[in-house]
Amino acid sequence: MSVFRQAAVYLLVALPAVAEPQAFATIAIKPARSAGPRNARVQVLPNGDLIASAVPVITLLSYAYDVPVNPSARLSPLPGWTISEKYDIEAKAPANAFPPSLHDSEVRSRVQQMIRGLLADRFGLVMRVENKTMPVYALTVASGGPKLRKSAIAGKDCIFDTDPEGCHSFVGGLGHPLNAKAIDMADLVLYIGNWTDLPVVNRTALSGLFTVNTEGWVPMRLPPPPPNTTPAANPFAGLPTIFTVLGKLGLELKRQQDILPVYTAERIERPAAK
Numbered sequence: 001m002s003v004f005r006q007a008a009v010y011l012l013v014a015l016p017a018v019a020e021p022q023a024f025a026t027i028a029i030k031p032a033r034s035a036g037p038r039n040a041r042v043q044v045l046p047n048g049d050l051i052a053s054a055v056p057v058i059t060l061l062s063y064a065y066d067v068p069v070n071p072s073a074r075l076s077p078l079p080g081w082t083i084s085e086k087y088d089i090e091a092k093a094p095a096n097a098f099p100p101s102l103h104d105s106e107v108r109s110r111v112q113q114m115i116r117g118l119l120a121d122r123f124g125l126v127m128r129v130e131n132k133t134m135p136v137y138a139l140t141v142a143s144g145g146p147k148l149r150k151s152a153i154a155g156k157d158c159i160f161d162t163d164p165e166g167c168h169s170f171v172g173g174l175g176h177p178l179n180a181k182a183i184d185m186a187d188l189v190l191y192i193g194n195w196t197d198l199p200v201v202n203r204t205a206l207s208g209l210f211t212v213n214t215e216g217w218v219p220m221r222l223p224p225p226p227p228n229t230t231p232a233a234n235p236f237a238g239l240p241t242i243f244t245v246l247g248k249l250g251l252e253l254k255r256q257q258d259i260l261p262v263y264t265a266e267r268i269e270r271p272a273a274k
Helices: 003-014 057-065 104-122 185-192 242-247
Strands: 026-031 041-044 050-056 086-092 126-141 180-183 200-202 210-212 251-267
Touching: 026 104, 050 057, 050 104, 057 104, 057 251, 086 104, 104 126, 126 185, 180 185, 185 200, 200 251, 242 251
Parallel strands: 126 200
Antiparallel strands: 026 086, 041 050, 050 086, 126 251, 180 210
16 A cells, blocks of 8 residues: 555544544543443434443444454554443434434444544544455355344344343353344354454345344353463353354354454543543
């Protein structure tokens, strides 16, 4: 890439929120009143409003840039506070920012841009992006076709909500089973990519929302044990691999090369009081 093109990419990513096509009209950020994991929740309402309780910055980055919450080759290491410190956030979208005619993918893209603007405006985020060739797992439909159940929830009624009863999110459990009421393939690849040894990309061409219920699987990568501790017995012993779990859904992972954006946070700061 030429020096000029590199500079152009850098400027496009680093622009403040006011330069985005859409930006939140108002933003209120406070330290979380209760930072316990049971209080953590993120919602994106149909009109584009963002309501988050006890959310770490890494969760916002994950949604805005389609990168895993867990360490990833696609995101540079971040300061520890972006994971440990939690915030309550209320961000109001401008009127008519999300007309009913918008396709689901357009809604998601617009919300992502608005959250990127929020991160730049209130957390001082300057993000550098480079496209790199790397090995990935491509999620594809198996030769026998998909074995997925359509969700009973319509797309127009499915807002992003990390509540166990919400849309576009998974219910946790041992081995990270694929349990969700309404998810699409973009949600699936982002979720499983937290525990695979390579990034995962969607190459299924499947659209719509699905209900999934599977057993847990053996993560391909685990965080290191705390210092000066004795490794415990493997809690995932006996669980199948993700390849087996996806096979029961009529899906498979194929290793291949792809070009993906890689993000480096050149600056990120705790939010200033406003």
